[in-house]
Amino acid sequence: MADKELQATEKKEVGPLEGELTREGTFFSPAVDIFADEKELVVLADMPGVGSEQVEVDLKDDTLTILGRVPPESEEGQLILSEYRPGNYFRSFRLTEVVDQSKITASMSDGVLKLVLPKAAKAVPRKIPIASE
Secondary structure, three states, X not given: OOOOOOOOOOOEEOOOOOXXXXXXXXXXXXXXXXXXXXXXXXXXXXXXXXXXXXXXXXXXXXXXXXXXXXXXXXXXXXXXXXXXXXXEEEEEEEOOOOEOHHHOEEEEEOOEEEEEEEXXXXXXXXXXXXXXX
């Protein structure tokens, strides 16, 4: 990893969304990291400018939807240069039976949404003991 150079990535704007056509404004797809172990999946979604009171996580028909709203910034002075394009965030994921949907938890800290998706009992690997005869 030491030989890899860090590179900035551009925000990816989301096109017209099913079920979101009545919402005004620009929507971006938040960058996510997904980690897995034997017991759970962890999704980290980067949504700068979004607080816990401005994020919605919904689960409907096996689809997990993330919606983050960035509050409008106050205009102070005359804008000379703008390299940051503000907008809201939207992303959805299709869940399988591997996830125990009733036990999903979410937390928000410093613009990063953390979703913990526990695996269903039938999806958790286990050792099967061998009995001697």
